[in-house]
Structures are given as C-alpha cells and as structure tokens.
Amino acid sequence: MATQAMRAPMSAEHRFFLLGAIAMAAVNVAGFSLQFAMGRSTFAAPPLLHVHTFAFFGWTFFYVLQTALATTGAVALHRRLGWIGAGWAAAIVLLGIVMTVGMVRRGASPFFFEPVYFLFMNSLSVLCFGALATAAILLRRRTDWHRRLFFCGMTVLMGPAFGRLLPMPLLIPWAGWAVFAAIMIFPVIGVGRERARGRVHPAWWWGTGAIVATQVAMAPIAFSPLGLAVYGWVTAGTPGAAVSPVDFPPFPPGV
Template sequence: MTNAHNAPARTPAVERVFPGLAIVMVLVIVAGFSLQLAMGRSSFDAPLLLHAHAVVFMGWLAIFLTQNLLIATGQVRWHRPLGWLATVWLAPMLILGWLVTEAMVRRGEVPFFFRPLQFLVFDPLSLITFVGLTIAAVVLRRSTDWHRRLHYSAMAILLGPGVGRLLPMPLLAPWAWEATAVVTLLFPVIGMIVDLRKARRIHPAWYWGLGVQVAMIVVIEAVTWSPVGTRLYEMVVAGSPGAAVAPLDFPPPPGPPPPAA
C-alpha cells in the first residue's frame, strides 16, 4: 500500500469514499468474528496455530485501515514505509492460512455447511488471489487510481470469513460458500457505482478486480469437482482422521448423535 506519485487528479467526492469503504470492510470482519465469540462458537482455547493465524490477519486489518486513514489525513510520509511492511506481511498470511486450512481438513473439523474438498480448495485459492491483486496494486502504486481500487478489490476477497459468520450459513447449504462469495462481490460493485455517480465513469481497475474475483470463484468450483481436487484431498488427508471423511459430503452438524433405531 505505497503511495502514488504520478496519479491523475481525483475529485474530492471520489477520494472521500475510500476511507469510508475501508472502515465498513473492517467493521464487517470484526462484527463477524465478534458474533462468533459472543455465541460461543469460538474460544481462546484454540490451538496456537489458530491464534497465530488470527493475529496475523487482524494485523492486516490494522494495516489496511491505518493506510487509508493516513492518506485521508495527508500523512504520506508514514504511508509509504507502512506499505512495504504490508507487502512483507503477505507471506505469513498466505503460509498460516494454508496451514490452518490443512490442519482443519486433516482433523476432519471442516464446518458442517462446507464440503471438505471445497473448503480445502477455496481457502488457499482465495488467499492466493488476494495476494495477487495486492501485489498488482503495489506494482501500480504510482497510479493512485489503480492502486486504491485494486487494494479494495483484494480486500473484498478477505471479507469472506467475516461475511460467513454473519450469514445464516447452515440455512444456506449446500450453497453456503457460493452465497458468501456473491456477497463479497458486492463491494467492488459498490465501488463501480460510486465511480459512476461521482466521476461519471467506471474505472477499469474495478473491472479487473471484479473479473479476477469471478474467475477465482469459477476456478474453485472447477477444481472442487475435478479429479485434480479429489487427488489433492487424498494427498492432504492421507494418514489422518480426515481420510475417513468423504471429500464432497457435508459433515454432520455438531451435537449429540441420533438415538439408535
């Protein structure tokens, strides 16, 4: 999230929208995880790996929000070095995200409204897509209009876990993940609407951000239902309790087992 130097001038009305969008995005994620904790569906007794994952991802939220507030208040001096820290931060996010997903699948602890194989595929691929869009935003940091919009498009992908904790996921099965993905698409669409209303045109960066996100969803679905996905699942769960879980069957919901007939 480094600042631009040669960006075209933007109208103040358009510029003021971005910090507001950043705040809404962060609030969605915080609300989702707070609700999870308040309803007793998560605990501080979770494994150390989950704590590390949570700290790193919440750290990204803090960086993302701070970067937007720095620009909104004209603090470019601090925005640039924090942007390079954000770039380095991507590596532990990607690594820990994959490790947590793998650990849950191997333990057979995938949420019951997700297909285990789909969970194994969509979590890492979503992170890879997020990282790719974020790196594109960094590469285009001298063009503020592209830089900002690509960052917001990338951040929209990270909203999935927060949005999923706010939606009635058990009621949305067997399309729980797809429903969550569609909701996250609304955020770049909102950006498009803002551009159209304030600048009288939709910036092409939104088309790229939205297009990449849609392509990600298509690839996740294709891999989930392909022999490649099945083989990947078999490799990951080999020798673990997860090997006894059918890759495309929904796990049973939590609670006591049904009485014997």
Template sequence: MACLMAAVIVAGFSLNLVMGRSTFAVPPIYHVHAFVFFGWIVLYLAQTGLIAANNVALHRRLGVLALLWVPVMVVLGTAMTVVALRRTGGPFFFDQNEFLVSNPLHLLCFAGLVGAALVLRRRTDWHRRLMFVAMAGLTGPGLGRLLPMPLLMPWSWRITIAATTLFPLFGMLADKRRTGRVHPAWYYGIAAIAVTQILADLIAYNDGGIGLTRSVLAGSAGSARPMAAYWP
C-alpha cells in the same frame, strides 16, 4: 468502506465467540493466524487513514510492510485450511474439497491484487481500487459467520464469495455517481475473484481435487465427516 469491511470481519468473529461457536482454547497456529490477518486489517485502516489525512510520505513508508505481510498471510492461511480440515473436518456447511482448494487460491488472488496495486502505486486511481477489492476478498470469513450458512447449502461457499463483491459494487456505484463512469480497475478486480472461483471449482471437483482432499484428511479426525456439505 474500509471501516465497514473491517467491522464486518470483527463482527463475524465476535458473534461466533459470543454464541459459543468458537473458543480461545485452540492450537497456537490459530492465534498466530488471527494476529497476522487482523494485523492486515489494522494496516489497511491505517493506510486509508493516512491518505485521508494527506500523509502520503508515511503511507509510502508503511506500505513496504505489505511486501512482507502478504506472503506470510498466504502461507498461514493455507496451513490453517489444512489444520482446520484435519482437526474438525472444516465447517460442515462447506464441501471439504472446495474448502481445501478455494481457500488457498483466493489467498493467492488476494496476493495478486495487492501485488498489482503495489506495482501501480503511482497510478493512484488503480492502486486504491485494487487494494480495496483485495481487502473485500478478505471479508469472506466475517460474512460467513454472519450469514445463515447452513440454510444456504449446497451453495454456501459460492454465496459467500459473491457477497464479498458487494463492496466493490458499492465502489462502482460511487464512481458512477461521482464521475459518470466506472473505473476499469473494479472490473479487473471482480473478474479476478470470479475467475479464481471458477478455477477452484474445476480443480476441487475433479478426481485430482477429490483425491488430494482424501490424502490431506487421511488418518485425521476430519475424515470422519462426509466430504460434501451436510447437516450434523
């Protein structure tokens, strides 16, 4: 499943590049952002592989990187959200206010799940499942590049978030088949993603969220498009 989640992310970005929907000719922050986020994917795969090989000692030493890596991801991801909105208006199939608010909040959700997993690292049943759900949350950008997003408007964002929970659902099914019960960590992880989205919608679609979006976009090229999702 670790390989599958990584493959979904790589496939999504590769498809965009092959189809000419993205390019390497972008400001430096895009490349830094890509290095940091794909660096996490490599770290997650390495950590999973180390446990599969029963190399617990190196797994624990390498795990210290997560304490440094995750805060950088939250900061860079939030900055990229603002840059993308101001530079291009953001993806046309997302509402700008939802994109602005939900992205950082889901990054904080990711950080919270990783933090909880690290706190519970000695309870390996919780640790690996919470890390799994955190990683699943990062598959959204890959899935969003593979799904027919324009055809899903105006629910594109919520459908993408819902699609990320398919991976934990597979984990729940595996638990059920293996042990006859579903581990509670899955419920907590999926609930965290759902509550984050509900909170994001409450913020994004009130006057404060709309006002924040307008202030972020003010004077930029991104302000030329409608705030709501639209067909170009």
C-alpha cells in the same frame, strides 16, 4: 496565513475508500465477535489459530491505517509502512493456506461446505488476495490503480467474516455463493459509484474479474480428479482421510 494552513477538504474519492476500509473492519469485528459471544470461538484453540486470527485482524486494521494515512496526506509514512504491508500480505497468504490444510487434516471442515470444496475455496481465495495485493504493490506509483486493487483484495478476505454473520446452515448447498454475493457488495458499490459519475476505472474490472474468476473456478477445480487427488495427498494419514471429501459433514450437536 491561517487560510493557507487549513487542510484541504477530503475528496469524495478519498472519503469512499476510507469509509470502505472502516466498513470492512466493522464487518470483521462483528463477524468474529458474534462467534465468540455465541461460544463458537474459544481461547483454547490451537496456538497457530491465534496467530492466524491476530494476523488477519491486524492486517484489516493496518489497511484502515494505510488508507487513513493516504487520505490525510501522510503519503511519506504510508509508503514507508507499505513495505511492512508487503511482507504482511505474504504472511496472510501462507497462514491462510496452512490453517485451511490443518483444518481438513483434522477433519474439521465447516459442515456447510464439502471438505474438498472448503480446501480449495479458502486456498484459492487467499491466493486471489495475494495476486491482487501484488498487483497493487507493483502499481503503487499509480495511486488510482493501487487503491482500487487493494480494495478488491480486501474484499476477498471478507469471506470468513460474512460466513460468521450469514445463516450458513440454511444456505446449504449454496453457502459458498452466498458468501461470494455478500463480499461483492463492496466492489459493486465502488463500480456503481463511478458509473454514476460517467466512467468506471479499469482497475475495478480487473479486480472484480479476478474475484469472479476465482469463485467460478473453485468447484470445477475442487471436484476434478486433480482436486480430489490433492485432497487425498493433503489428508493422507490424518483423521481427514476418513472424511468423505465430496459430502457435507454431519451437523454438529445442537445445531
């Protein structure tokens, strides 16, 4: 009876996804904590920024919770909470775009990105996350696809955290690609792990393909006539309209 009551040992696959979720949360905490410790973040920021921050941080820990529930066999609770996650993921996409638009309208794009590139980089990234999350939800009954697509979606959201850990001023004009290289560490490890075992699940190719395609599309879309027109429409009548969309903003004092 005691033997039957013992929980089955965690599989290698379950362990990988749980440790990956924890590692993502740790990177997010490290990145944003570093900014706060260095005085680059403040509680005096606009209220919507706090909503955005808590939503993104909350989502990260919700992902860890959901991964832990699936890993430990609490599948029924995982599925019930999943519908909360669906609405939360949609809010992440909306808040990400709203915050990005607000920053370029204030002329507050990070100085290591051209403003028009920043507008499309952030917006396309959260849309990519939304697409991968939607695909994962639609394939929720196919656990092998579900967990890998969500893992890739979470990878996309790691950009801001890595952007706070990397020496971004030193990476101009390749800062965007540096962040991309950093976030790809996670799915590359997943692919490498499965390749070593003989077969890579196709969900990895779809997930990483979406991330790569999004990254490659950013600059061509941002600097196209349509991208510049969108930037002009977004910033019309705001301080952002006085900022050149295609030039790097000046370094802030003390940098």
